[in-house]
Amino acid sequence: MKSFLIYLSITWMGLFSAFAQNRLEPGDIVVIGYTARDPDQFTLLALKDIDPGNIIYISDAGYDSTLRQFRPGEGYLSYTVPATGWNKGQTITYPSDPGFVRTGVQGFWGLSMVGDQLSIFQGSYASPEFLFLLHTGETDWQTRVLDNQTTSLPQGLIPNRTALHWRFTNGYFQCRPEWTSKEMFLEALSDSTRWVFSSQRLSTLHPSCQNTVLQLTRSPHTHFSSLENDSIERIQVVDEVGNVLCSASSIEEVWRYSYLFHKKYCIFIVYYRWGIQRFKIYTDS
DSSP states (O other): OHHHHHHHHHHHHHHHHHHHSOOOOTTSEEEEEEEOSSSOEEEEEESSOBOTTOEEEEEOSOEETTTTEEOTTOEEEEEEOOTTOBOTTOEEEETTSTTEEEEESSSOOOOOTTOOEEEEEEEOSSSEEEEEEEEESSOOOOSSOOSTTOOOOOTTOOBTTTEEEESOSEEEEOOOSOBOSHHHHHHHHTOGGGEEEOSSOOSOSOTTOTTOBOOOSSOTTEEGGGSOOTTEEEEEEEOTTSOEEEEESSHHHHTTOGGGGGSSEEEEEEEETTEEEEEEEEOOO
């Protein structure tokens, strides 16, 4: 009887562990800041809610798409999502936040000042399921990995969307204004003009980036005329990649900006006296 109860306990723990690992997609976690000058640092941002117990891996090794493996001689970090979860719009920073464990694989984990990688993945080091890749330095994407500064583009990642290549080895993303969808954020993230790069160590890696990725308040099929005009203090209109198109104090004032109606839709951030709401407004009908 005792051995049967132990078997049930082990089986239940295995089932719990399997359910705790919710499957993520490319772009659900992104790099928004990094520095390769000692001590190494980077900041990750979640673009979806991630359940407690999930394990995320971060490697500095180049990935060889021909051999389908990481280059030997480097290492990886594991991050276990705490009991409170990892909410969409929340950042974590290595090494200051708890939950990171460093592992060397015939070498050690550490970023090179002449170029390196931050590969974010689930699965395992031997069989990675890639979520995001930041490649830094002068070397472009390669089919074979020769040293610290080279990497292939892993299958499933898209250049300039879920795989970024920046020449500088220190940089951070400027997270303003607010974005209202994952795709909108990824498009802005791939725009180098929205980043601050440096050859020197950066004092901050994620200025004002917390909680800027928010869901739409209402249905994505809201029409311009359906906005409530009562209690509005201010309206900010942005395009699909977060560029501010105009600011106004009322619906009537927005009507004056005729160029808005040449777009299929815009994001309206409406500041009421009682709070803020965000709408995806179709302006072409």
